[in-house]
Every structure is written in structure tokens, then in C-alpha cells.
Amino acid sequence: QGFFAQNGVNPDWEKKVIEYFKEKLKENNAPKWVPSLNEVPLHYLKPNSFVKFRCMIQDMFDPEFYMGVYETVNRNTKARVLHFGKYRDVAECGPQQEVDLNSPRTTTLERQTFYCVPVPGESTWVKEAYVNANQARVSPSTSYTPSRHKRSYEDDEDMDLQPNKQKDQHAGARQAGSVGGLQWCGEPKRLETEASTGQQLNFLNLSSPFDLNFPLPGEKGPACLVKVYEDWDCFKVNDVLELYGVLSVDPVLSILNNDERDASSLLDPMECTDTAEEQRVHSPPASLVPRIHVVLAQKLQHINPLLPACLNKEESKT
Secondary structure (H helix, E strand, O other): OHHHHHHOOOOHHHHHHHHHHHHHOOOOOHHHHOOEOOOOOHHHOOOOOEEEEEEEEEEEOOOEEEEEEEEEEEOOOOOEEEEEOOOOOOOOOOOOEEEOOOOOOOEEEEEEEEEEEEOOOOOHHHHHHHHHHOOOOOOOOOOOOOOOOOOOHHHHHHHHHOOOOOOOOOEOOOEEEEEOOEEEEOOOOEOOOOOOHHHHHHHHOOOOOOOOOOOOOOOOOOOEEEEEOOOHHHOOOOOEEEEEEEEEOOOHHHHHHHHHHHHHOOOOOOOOOOOHHHHHHHOOOOOOOOEEEEEEEEEOOOOOOOOOOOOOHHHHHO
16 A cells, blocks of 8 residues: 555556565575465464465466455545555455445456465475475464354364473564555565474365365365456466565455345346355355465476476576
8 A cells, every 4th residue: 555655547656566575585595585375274374474385286267357446435534545456355444434336446356366275285294395495484472353144164173282381582673664564574584383383284284174176186175266467378288487576365255245245146047147056165164165365476397395496507507
């Protein structure tokens, strides 16, 4: 929101956000300090936090439209404020604000949605190597209570994730800046951990009561709906990616999706193009299938953590 406020409707603010995170990820092995959905249980992560996800594109949905720019009106003072809708699922409004859907300043934009799953067939030693290399350690905050209505599927075996002893070691860091409510540390900030490496791997082996439609039977881990804003034509099904983006688990999504299904049941079957099952697959509860709004995405040549990310000698020199 800060970049947007400085640049208004000028599209340059979007480029500045991407460049900001590109530069931050080059500092002090910064990627290792970004929490990964592959290793960290979902209920340990705060909504709108910056996360990463190593995954494969399992399916591609139809493009969706969203309010790229929208205007809110204060019911008391009639003051108007412009907001950006990028990297969000739900419009941001204050207590006395409402969205003016008829505002001429509203801009409708398009984004693509991928259904992504953890890389199929990834070996246990590969998972362990990534867990050991990742230095982002998180724990549920005592000052933060998740507002999700439904438990995440890993909550069912939450007792396996609880620590026997609590560590008291912290590494401080200065705060370098924030973008749209996303908190980012210029120098690595080590958060208190409540899950050891072995316990984090137990999280990866938990089963889900919701059919995540993994390509291989017995696969474990989180699936995500990935929202892509730029260059989505460069990606195809079965591409293996490493994503960096904004985590969205707003419980309102589940309520809205249920309302949409109830409304569609009242329509003429000839007018409803999606079946109830298709709607359920395309809009699963956010507590079970979180959303990631992609800021940066890169295709992975391989998933071997012991090899350089780039195997091409010429490319590695540039």
C-alpha cells in the first residue's frame, strides 16, 4: 500500500514492488530466511506474510478478474481513498468504509490461478536437506490468534508438533521496510522455533481429510491455489517452480464460496456452467488449501539441494 500511495494509479508501483523483493532476496542468503510452506505448518504462519513454496503445477484454471484498483468511501466523513487489489483476495475496508462499486476510478484486471502441489516423488533426504538449509524458524505468536473458522488439516495431529523443550535463542535484526502490510527484515531475523527438524518432517507426513488430488498416491504436504499476475503464459502444467509471494488464508473466502455454491444451486442448470464438484475443487476452504499471491516465480531445473540452482555454466556466470 505504501508504494501504491506514493505512485497512485501509475503502474510503476507494481514494478517497484517486484524490484524491492528481488533486491531483498539477494541479501545475506535471504531466501533461506523466508518461511517455506513445504516445511512450516500452515497454522504457524500469519496471514499476509511473505512465504515461499516449492511445487509443481498440477492444474490451470480459467483466468479470473479482480479489482486492481478500487475506491472506498467513509460513511461519516464521505472521504474517499484509493486502494490496490493486487496480492489480495478480499477488499480492505475500515470500520466506517465501504467499497464504491460504481466509482469511475475502479480498475478491473486479470490474473491466472494455478493449482500447485508439492513436487511429486520428492525423496525424504531431499526434504530433510531443505529443512536443514532453511533458517526461517517460526512459532505461533502468543499475541496472535488465527481467525480461520476451520482447522488446517495438520491441526488434527498438532500434538506431534509440540516441543518438549522451548528454545530461548533469538537473533535480532533491523527492520528494513514493509510493503502492503508484509513484514520484511533487511537482515535475517531468527524467530523462536517450536518444531525440530524431525517434527517438521512429521508435518509433511500428515494426512488430509480433504482430497487434495495429488498425482501420486500417498503424497503428503500442502496444496495451494497460486495467483499469478505477470507472464503466466510462460508456465505450463507439470512445471516445477519455486514461488515467493503473499500468503492468504482469510476465512471470509470459505464463507463467500459457500454463498456462491448456494446461489448457483438456485440457477437454471443450463445457465450454470460449473457443477457443484467443480466449484468445490476451484474454491476449496482457505484453511485447507491456502492461496499464494505470487510476487516472484522461477522455474527449477532440478530439486537436488546439493547442486547449484543453475546448472548451465554460461547462465551461472551472468
